[in-house]
Structure formats: structure tokens, C-alpha cells
Amino acid sequence: MSVERPWLDHYPAGVPAQIDPDEYSSIVAVMETAIASFRDRPAFANFGKTLTYAEIDTLSAQFAAYLLGALRLRKGDRVAIMMPNCLQYPVATFGVLRAGLTVVNTNPMYTARELRHQLVDSGAKVLLVLDNFGDTAAEVLPDTSVQHVITTGLGDMLGVKGSVMNFVLKYIKKMVPEYRIHGAVRFNETLKLGSRHSLPDIDVGPEDIAFLQYTGGTTGVAKGAMLTHRNMVANMQQASAWVGTNVTLGQEIIITALPLYHIFALTANGLVFMKFGGLNHMITNPRDMPGFVKELKKVPFTAITGVNTLFNGLLNTPGFDEVDFSKLRLTLGGGMAVQRSVAERWKKTTGCTLIEAYGLTETAPAACINPMDLAEYNGAIGLPIPSTDACIKDEDGNMLPVGEVGELCLKGPQVMKGYWQLPRETADVMDADGWLHTGDIARMDANGFFYVVDRKKDMILVSGFNVYPNEVEDVIAMMPGVLEVAAIGMDDEHSGEVVKVVVVKKDPSLTAEQVSAFARENLTGYKRPKVVEFRSELPKSNVGKILRRELRDEQPS
Known part of the structure; x- marks a missing residue:
């Protein structure tokens, strides 16, 4: 049966029906074109420090040369990067790609169990980790095939100011735990060492895997989506064709508050705005909403991406209505459903329509986006984008x-x-x-x-992150005092949904506090149950399958 395409008649003016996914052979080719065109323009900014496209070129080449020349990695080897938004992230990511290697984006909030699975499954040979998470890495490394570890502090690329920041984070705020990883090399040292090696001419092709992007699994095991250079270039071409009528080359400043290790920010901010010669203004800790708003007051930003939770948080932070929105032309929401009340408040406060998009890790990620000229929120996830x-x-x-x-x-x-x-x-x-x-x-x-x-029958969506009940259940079921457990989502005004577990006790003395403490040890924050309920039995089908749907249907709407 052929596909009807009624959406093509409703495309905004200037948006083509098709894009050419083969215009660039790789992300590296896109990057080289951007560097040639916007060499002296700012590319990434964080904590008051800005790197130009020329500096990203030099530094990423040094990192690539280190990986190939000093570590002797071979094309296709995997490099895991475990850090929040900071200047090291684009330098390392583009360096890995230029070396013909594969980036394994790793959530820095992973517990030891989650990190161990991803490193073992991906077969990563190198791990680049921020000091704040070094203790988790140190715990699991002996169980993995990682051969080289690179460590870095949040302030390492910020000069003298960065040294002060590293000191404060470690000794005053106590945010950097003690850890020891034998043979680890500091990130800044890798750049020095890399400068002693010449970067060979690596043929990076469209079918080479650019990213192993892990996504939750219905079996409770995270799966690595193989995103090729062609996949990523295609989505960059699609998204840039869609929003391109609304941007000025070399002049855009996009607020990058979602982590670049998340596929939404990686493509929409990191790649699309690189093609535009834009500046990614990175926010390292968007959960500090007062600090986030303070930062926004300093930046004449033209675009921002986020999830509903982020926009809602900003709208409810004192001082946000005092931000200068005069240059803001693009607000893109994805990762979870945008709520009408949030979209309407955003438009009223900023004067800019919150455009909802839809995508998946498996689609790199954009698949549908609403028209950029949308006057107001319409409740749709949009039209299928070109091609x-x-x-x-x-x-x-x-x-x-x-x-x-x-x-x-x-x-x-x-x-x-x-x-x-x-x-x-x-x-x-x-x-x-x-x-x-x-x-x-x-x-x-x-x-x-x-x-x-x-949505997917059982998936729980917490602040734009997928939580699969099986994984939560597998963890809670490891407790000796638990007989049976079911995990479901509960509506939450802040994060869209939160995780609730319904537990049948094996040990009558088991408490909700014990369940929560166990979850804290074994699950990333957004996967942890916020509500623990005990019952004598769980609803089941005639073959004994736990009926989560019945538990969900009992929740007040």
C-alpha cells in the first residue's frame, strides 16, 4: 500500500519535500565545512569561556591525534564519554569522530550497575570521565574491556578561573569524590600529547557508526542504537531545512541546557547549529533554575531547546520574566509531550511560540516537527519532516x-x-x-x-527520559524482602510522570524507606520510584503475567 503524504501540502514556505542525505559524506565533512566558513566565529561557550570554530578545529584534531597516535586505536573502536555539558564535550566528541571512531554517549548520572552494562555491551576501549563521577567509573572498570581512562575536571578548559572552580568543587562543595584509577591521563595532557602526533587522513564514510546511543529496553536492558554518519547527517539536513528559513547564518546563539549526550540536544543543538555557524551556549546544571535564569540574562540568545519540564521550571523561577527575549525566534520542545498550559504561558511570557517536535533515539532523533510559523500551540507532534x-x-x-x-x-x-x-x-x-x-x-x-x-504501553517518561518498568522491577526484585513488584508511571506536574512501584512483601518488616534506599544505590535519579505502595497481591492475567495496565488505570487522572 502506497503512503499518502498530505503533510507536503502544509509545509511552511521554503521547506523542501526531500533533502540530500549524501551531500556530506560524514559529520566530519559537515564540521570541516563549518570551520572553513565560520572560522573566527564563536562555537561553544560555557562558564564565561568561549571557543571559536578554529579553536574547536585545533583542539579536536589534537584529541583525535592522541587517540590514534598515542593510544593506537583503530577505526571503529568505541570511546565512551561520560560528562555533562562542558567545553571538553564538543572537543572530545568531534575528536573521536575525526579519528574514525565511535562515540558512546554515557549518562554521567549512571549507577555502577548501569555504567557497567553500557561499557561491557559497547566494548568501549576508552573512557573519558569527569572527576565528579570518577568513583563510579573506578568501581566498574575491572569488569570491562576499557584499556585507557582519561579524566578531567569541570574547570580544566577555563584557565585560571577553572583552577579555582576545580578547587571549590572538590574541597569546599565536596562535589568531587576521592577515587583512584591506575594509569589515567588528564584531558589537557592528552591535547599536549596529541599535538606531537600528526593526524592521519582518515576516510570516514556514511555507513560508519558515529554514535552508539543507548536507549532503555523493554527487557530492562539498555540497547545501543547504531547511528551512522549518514543517519546523523540526514537528520541534521532535515532539521536544518525545517528551521533554516528562520535563522541567520553565523549569528545564532542557542541555549543548550539539555545535555549533549542526549540525542535531542546532540543533533538539534550540536550539529544543526554547527552547520549554521551558531554559538552553543552550554548550561552545565540547568536544575539550578535561579543560576540558569541569571545566565539567560547575560546572553542575547536567539534559540532554545528543551523538554516540557525545563520550560515549566523556567516559567516558575523568579526573574525569568525579566529576561530579554527580543532576539528569541525559535523555541523547540521535544523529548516528552509539551503541555498546553506550559506552551501558552511560554508564548505569553517570551512572545515566541513553543514548537513541539517528536523523535526517538532510533531516528537520530527528529521525525515530526510542527511548522516554524505556527501561531500557537496545536497539540500535534507536527508534520513528518523532509524525506x-x-x-x-x-x-x-x-x-x-x-x-x-x-x-x-x-x-x-x-x-x-x-x-x-x-x-x-x-x-x-x-x-x-x-x-x-x-x-x-x-x-x-x-x-x-x-x-x-x-504512549508505549508500559514506558514511563520522566522529564524526557525513557524509564522502562522491567528495569526498575528487576532492580527492586533483587531485594530479599520483595516477593513481587510492578512499576508504573504516575502523572506529575513537574516531570510529566514519576515512577511508582507496587510491592508484595516477602519480609513483613520491609519498609518503603528501605526500598527507596536500595533504588538510590542501583538506579539513576529519574528511574527511582518516588512512590512505594505495598499490597497483598498484584493483578495478573490467566497466564500469570502482571497486569500493569490495571494498576495504571487505578491512578487518578
Whole structure:
């Protein structure tokens, strides 16, 4: 059955139906073009320090030369990067890509259990880790294939000011734990060592894996989505074609508050705005909302991306309404559903429409975006972007007509190569016709706008991050005092949803505090249950499967 594309008739003026995913052979080619065009323009800023495109060029080349010349890494080897937004991140990431290697983006908030799985699964040979998380790395390294560790402090690229910052973080604020990793090399030292090696001419091709981007798994195990250079370039081309009519080359300043290790910020901010010659103004700790607002008052920003939680937090922080929004032309929301109340308040406060987008790790990530000239929030996830097909399928795989509700399926050059070393899981989401099954329940209207009406049956979405109940349940079930456990999502005005666990006790003395403490040791913050409820039994099907849906349906709406 052929795909109807009513959305093409509703594209904003100047947006093409197709993009050329092969205009650039790799992210490296995009980067080199940007450096040539915007050499002296600012590229990344953080804590008052700015690096130009020329400086990113020099520093990333030094890091690439270190990886190849000093560490003798070979094309395709994996390098794990575990840090929040700081200047080391773009230097290291572009260095890894220039060396023909693969970036394994690693959430710095991972517990030892989560980090161990990702490092073992990816087979990473190198780990670059911020000092604040060095103790977690030190704990798991003996269990992994990591051969080289590079460590760095938050202030390492900030000069004298950075030395003071590192001292304060370690000795005054006690935010840097003691840890020891034998043979670890400091990041700044790798740049010096790299400058002694020449960077060989590496042929980085479109089908080479640029990123192993881990996403939660319904089996409770995180899976690495293989995103090739072509996938990433395609999505950058698609997104830049969509928003490009709204930008001025070499003049854009985008607020990058979402972590660049998250696929949304990585593509939308890091790559798209690099192509535009823009400045990524990085926020390291957006949870410090008063500090975030203070930073916004200093920057004449033109664009900002975020999740609903972030926009809601800003709107509820004193002083945000005093920020100068006169240059703001683009606000893009994704990662989780944008709430109407937040979108309407954002428009009233900033004068800029909050444009909702939809994507997945598996689509690098953008698949649908609302028109940039949208006058106000419309409740849709948008139109399929150039070179992207979308359809609604029933449970038998048949395409459904306009208005019918079914599973949203996607096809396009941005769709991942597959899950790393998981052919069966890849086949579960990619059908014989090449459609990616998102698991999201949606409908399409007559104009080609898509609306998500329900999400993956069991997934919980906390501040834009996927939480899969199986993983939470597997952890809580490890407690000797737990007989059975089910994890579900509860609505929350701050983070969209929070995790709730319903537990059947094996040990009658088990307390909610003990469950919470165990979760703190074994789960990243956003995955931890905020509510613990005890019951004598859980609802089950006739074959004994726990019925999470019944538990969810009991929640007040």
C-alpha cells in the first residue's frame, strides 16, 4: 500500500519535500565545512569561556591525534564519554569522530550497575570521565574491556578561573569524590600529547557508526542504537531545512541546557547549529533554575531547546520574566509531550511560540516537527519532516486511513542501522518493508498532522527520559524482602510522570524507606520510584503475567 503524504501540502514556505542525505559524506565533512566558513566565529561557550570554530578545529584534531597516535586505536573502536555539558564535550566528541571512531554517549548520572552494562555491551576501549563521577567509573572498570581512562575536571578548559572552580568543587562543595584509577591521563595532557602526533587522513564514510546511543529496553536492558554518519547527517539536513528559513547564518546563539549526550540536544543543538555557524551556549546544571535564569540574562540568545519540564521550571523561577527575549525566534520542545498550559504561558511570557517536535533515539532523533510559523500551540507532534514517511498501522501491519488510531511507524534516512549486536531486537522494531515501529499510539488528521494519543504501553517518561518498568522491577526484585513488584508511571506536574512501584512483601518488616534506599544505590535519579505502595497481591492475567495496565488505570487522572 502506497503512503499518502498530505503533510507536503502544509509545509511552511521554503521547506523542501526531500533533502540530500549524501551531500556530506560524514559529520566530519559537515564540521570541516563549518570551520572553513565560520572560522573566527564563536562555537561553544560555557562558564564565561568561549571557543571559536578554529579553536574547536585545533583542539579536536589534537584529541583525535592522541587517540590514534598515542593510544593506537583503530577505526571503529568505541570511546565512551561520560560528562555533562562542558567545553571538553564538543572537543572530545568531534575528536573521536575525526579519528574514525565511535562515540558512546554515557549518562554521567549512571549507577555502577548501569555504567557497567553500557561499557561491557559497547566494548568501549576508552573512557573519558569527569572527576565528579570518577568513583563510579573506578568501581566498574575491572569488569570491562576499557584499556585507557582519561579524566578531567569541570574547570580544566577555563584557565585560571577553572583552577579555582576545580578547587571549590572538590574541597569546599565536596562535589568531587576521592577515587583512584591506575594509569589515567588528564584531558589537557592528552591535547599536549596529541599535538606531537600528526593526524592521519582518515576516510570516514556514511555507513560508519558515529554514535552508539543507548536507549532503555523493554527487557530492562539498555540497547545501543547504531547511528551512522549518514543517519546523523540526514537528520541534521532535515532539521536544518525545517528551521533554516528562520535563522541567520553565523549569528545564532542557542541555549543548550539539555545535555549533549542526549540525542535531542546532540543533533538539534550540536550539529544543526554547527552547520549554521551558531554559538552553543552550554548550561552545565540547568536544575539550578535561579543560576540558569541569571545566565539567560547575560546572553542575547536567539534559540532554545528543551523538554516540557525545563520550560515549566523556567516559567516558575523568579526573574525569568525579566529576561530579554527580543532576539528569541525559535523555541523547540521535544523529548516528552509539551503541555498546553506550559506552551501558552511560554508564548505569553517570551512572545515566541513553543514548537513541539517528536523523535526517538532510533531516528537520530527528529521525525515530526510542527511548522516554524505556527501561531500557537496545536497539540500535534507536527508534520513528518523532509524525506520522512510516516503512517499508522494496525496490529496486523495494515496501514490505517486518516483519523484511525494505531501504531505510529516511520521510514527515512535518519532511521538507525539497528541495535548493536541485537539482531532479534532490531527485527522486533523494523518490519520487512523497512518501517520502524515506534510503539507509540497515534492518529493522523486530513492535513498530515500527527497526534500521539497514547504512549508505549508500559514506558514511563520522566522529564524526557525513557524509564522502562522491567528495569526498575528487576532492580527492586533483587531485594530479599520483595516477593513481587510492578512499576508504573504516575502523572506529575513537574516531570510529566514519576515512577511508582507496587510491592508484595516477602519480609513483613520491609519498609518503603528501605526500598527507596536500595533504588538510590542501583538506579539513576529519574528511574527511582518516588512512590512505594505495598499490597497483598498484584493483578495478573490467566497466564500469570502482571497486569500493569490495571494498576495504571487505578491512578487518578
